[in-house]
Amino acid sequence: EAEVAQSPRYKITEKSQAVAFWCDPISGHATLYWYRQILGQGPELLVQFQDESVVDDSQLPKDRFSAERLKGVDSTLKIQPAELGDSAMYLCASSLGQGPTDTQYFGPGTRLTVL
Amino acid sequence: GENVEQHPSTLSVQEGDSAVIKCTYSDSASNYFPWYKQELGKRPQLIIDIRSNVGEKKDQRIAVTLNKTAKHFSLHITETQPEDSAVYFCAASNTNAGKSTFGDGTTLTVKP
Numbered sequence: 001e002a003e004v005a006q007s008p009r010y011k012i013t014e015k016s017q018a019v020a021f022w023c024d025p026i027s028g029h030a031t032l033y034w035y036r037q038i039l040g041q042g043p044e045l046l047v048q049f050q051d052e053s054v055v056d057d058s059q060l061p062k063d064r065f066s067a068e069r070l071k072g073v074d075s076t077l078k079i080q081p082a083e084l085g086d087s088a089m090y091l092c093a094s095s096l097g098q099g100p101t102d103t104q105y106f107g108p109g110t111r112l113t114v115l
Numbered sequence: 116g117e118n119v120e121q122h123p124s125t126l127s128v129q130e131g132d133s134a135v136i137k138c139t140y141s142d143s144a145s146n147y148f149p150w151y152k153q154e155l156g157k158r159p160q161l162i163i164d165i166r167s168n169v170g171e172k173k174d175q176r177i178a179v180t181l182n183k184t185a186k187h188f189s190l191h192i193t194e195t196q197p198e199d200s201a202v203y204f205c206a207a208s209n210t211n212a213g214k215s216t217f218g219d220g221t222t223l224t225v226k227p
Binding site: 012039041042043044045048056091099100101103104106107108109 | 119121139147157158160161164166171201204206208209210217218219220
């Protein structure tokens, strides 16, 4: 069964450094989501792509976060500079269609620790 | 924007008992409500969902009920088993707006 892939699985960095996360959605899935999940809380949407276009990035801290999906397939989420409060699990998800009723399939996540 | 509150934050039941998790939402325009299960160290997975045009949906031992007037929906798990132990998240979304808002999760422990 096809799954969403993410790398790295774990990342430890010092504050003010740059970090990047990669996501490869299920083949053929047009919609890609990046979520941040702080320990003890539910996932919070950071950015949603429909193919290569950003559909929603209203919760993305644009002064330090950036995301791209250049060819409408895999995606990269970058943080520069990282801050202590960025420590969290970063989840990528994909869905076949673009509506919220389309089942989202989540990747294993990247756990970021900022020291 | 939408606000979703989920209760309880932790729930411990004996194997074979039922478990109920409740979520309330604030945006009356929300019309789609999925539930996800996240086992320790694993990715969240959709287990059941309900749309606003129905009041209840069942799938074997799990069911979800929706009260649009009160703006709350609940997950019911019957005949719980140890493998049901996980964190359960509810979410609410407006299919016109596109974004899902998640609750903070309920850690369910089923004791054998």
